[in-house]
Amino acid sequence: MTTIERAAVKDVLSIKEVLRKTWHDTYATLLPRTAIEGITARWHAPELLTEQVQDPDIYFAVARDGDVVAGVISARRQDDAIVVDRLYVPPQFQRCGIGQRLLESSYLAFRGAQRVRLTVVAENSKGVAFYTKQGFRETVRISEDFAGARLENVVMERQLQTPGDVSASKGKSS
Amino acid sequence: MDRFRVVETTDALISGFHAAVDAVARERRFFTFLEAPPLTKSEEFVRRVLMGGGVHLVAIDSEDQVVGWCDIMRSPREGFRHAGQFGIGVVAPFRGVGLGRRLAELAIESAWERGLERIELVVFASNARAIALYRRLGFEEEGVRRKARKLDGDYDDDLMMALLRKY
Numbered sequence: 409m410t411t412i413e414r415a416a417v418k419d420v421l422s423i424k425e426v427l428r429k430t431w432h433d434t435y436a437t438l439l440p441r442t443a444i445e446g447i448t449a450r451w452h453a454p455e456l457l458t459e460q461v462q463d464p465d466i467y468f469a470v471a472r473d474g475d476v477v478a479g480v481i482s483a484r485r486q487d488d489a490i491v492v493d494r495l496y497v498p499p500q501f502q503r504c505g506i507g508q509r510l511l512e513s514s515y516l517a518f519r520g521a522q523r524v525r526l527t528v529v530a531e532n533s534k535g536v537a538f539y540t541k542q543g544f545r546e547t548v549r550i551s552e553d554f555a556g557a558r559l560e561n562v563v564m565e566r567q568l569q570t571p572g573d574v575s576a577s578k579g580k581s582s
Numbered sequence: 583m584d585r586f587r588v589v590e591t592t593d594a595l596i597s598g599f600h601a602a603v604d605a606v607a608r609e610r611r612f613f614t615f616l617e618a619p620p621l622t623k624s625e626e627f628v629r630r631v632l633m634g635g636g637v638h639l640v641a642i643d644s645e646d647q648v649v650g651w652c653d654i655m656r657s658p659r660e661g662f663r664h665a666g667q668f669g670i671g672v673v674a675p676f677r678g679v680g681l682g683r684r685l686a687e688l689a690i691e692s693a694w695e696r697g698l699e700r701i702e703l704v705v706f707a708s709n710a711r712a713i714a715l716y717r718r719l720g721f722e723e724e725g726v727r728r729k730a731r732k733l734d735g736d737y738d739d740d741l742m743m744a745l746l747r748k749y
Contacts, residue, residue, distance in 0.1 A: 447691070453748060456720050465714075486711075487678065493718070527680050548679045550641070552588040552688055563679055 410478055410506055412513045415468040420457045422477040423470065427452045430496040434532055439557050467517040471497070471506045481510040483517070489565075490518045492526040502534075511542060515568060523565055530560035539564050586649065586676075588684055591628050591638040598648030599640055600624040606671040610733065612709060613671075631655045636666055637692045641681050649676040652685035654693045654701055666693055668703040668745075670712075677711075686719055690745065699747045706731065707739035721745045 415423060428448045435444050460482060461468045471479035478501040483492045492514060497507045515524065528535040530549065544564035551560040591599055604618035618624065631638045634656045641650040650672035657665050668689075672682045693701060703721070705712050721743040730740035 446694075450691075450694070450720075450748065453720075455748075460718075463717075484714075486714075489678070491680075525680070527684075546583055548584045548586065550586045550588060550679075550681065550684050552684060553590075554688060554691070561680075561684060 410471050410473045410501075410504070410509075412469055412471050412509055415461045415470045415480070417458055417461055419470055419477060420454050420461060423457055423461075423480050424452050424454055426477050426480050426496055426498055427494070429498055433499055434529070434535070438529065438531055438559065439554070443554075443556075467514050469510060469513055469517075471501070471510055473501065479506040479510050481514055483514040485518045485521060486525075488522040490514055490521045490524045490568075492524060495526070507538060508542060521568055523567055525563065525565045527561050527563050530562050536562060536564075542566065584676075584679075585644045586641050586681060588639055588641050588681075588688055591632070591640045591651070591653075593625075595640050595642065595646070595648060596625050596628050597621060598642070598646070599628065599651050602640075602648045602651060602673050603671060605673045609674065612706065612712070614731070627655075628653075634658055635663075635696055637689045637696070639685055639689050639692075641672070641676075641685055643676075649673050650681045650685055652682075652689040654689055654698065656696075656698060664698060665700040665702060666698050668701050682712075682715055683718075686715065690719065694747050700744055702742065702744040705741050705743065707741050713741065713743075716743050716745075719745065 431444055431448050460466050466482055466484050468482045470477050479497040480494060481492065482494045483490050492511070495507060495510060497510070515521070524544070526539065526544070528539060530536070543566040545566065546562050547565045548563040549560055550563065551558060600618055600621050603624065607613045607615055607617050610616055628638050631653050636656040637654040639652050640648045642648055652670040654666040654668050657663055657667070670682055670686055690701060703716065705716065707726070722745070723741060723743050725742045727740035727742070729737040731738045
């Protein structure tokens with residue numbers, strides 16, 4: 409049984425491991441290994457994650473399967489939108505609905521938001537397919553030369569249902 | 583759907599960079615200057631940044647219009663060459679799509695690659711959106727200059743923030 413809970417400081421090292429492994433899994437064919445190591449060491453540093461877990465403006469949650477962290481989400485509010493900064497489910501826990509549950513828990517954490525926005529690498533076709541199924545549509549593409557590789561980031565958005573507008577979740581984002 | 587590219591600033595893009603700085607400066611909220619310096623100064627600035635081992639990136643749309651930038655100017659002085667001054671901006675219509683964050687993350691990674699160890703910036707305390715981005719990137723507050731600006735009758739504090747390379 410997997411439960412979704414707010415992340416605690418004691419989870420930081422497990423979270424870091426999930427982020428690191430998922431980065432390797434996702435970017436192995438896109439970026440040089442040394443670049444991935446450097447990025448995960450810096451962006452997923454335990455001090456940084458600890459600060460984010462404790463930050464009252466950030467919704468940081470984990471999916472727990474017993475003692476194991478089976479997924480991670482971090483999100484925040486920006487104007488009328490929820491911005492999902494991370495959503496990671498390790499390969500062995502994928503396709504069990506954990507990603508969807510984590511995502512939906514963030515909608516509840518920021519009630520009143522009208523849209524949800526996130527960025528996914530275009531080549532991460534599993535990710536793009538998952539978000540499309542969750543009602544997200546592509547709004548912007550940003551391509552960049554990164555660590556000697558050309559990466560394309562896709563910004564995706566979905567509307568959230570607001571009272572009196574039940575069709576909003578199916579609506580196309582601007 | 584909008585498409586953007588983040589690229590190193592070439593000579594051909596400097597006038598676009600200058601126009602973007604001017605547009606943001608004229609909002610009168612974010613910078614210490616209220617309009618861009620003359621174009622020749624912008625040209626000098628970009629060249630000095632790039633020649634000095636710093637980073638200068640712009641975000642351009644599908645017609646090569648500059649919609650945002652991020653630069654890190656390395657100090658030329660002995661004893662301070664491990665440190666760089668960070669600057670960023672996105673023109674108003676293109677805010678809120680994550681361009682600033684992409685620009686900043688790329689510029690910071692690129693600065694570490696070039697051997698920088700410290701990135702510092704000054705931001706007006708009223709600029710909550712920028713401060714939130716800097717915190718997310720790992721910048722920490724180092725000090726405040728109280729009532730540093732008085733513009734149109736309103737005071738604003740200067741917040742000094744810095745990011746240290748840890749790994």
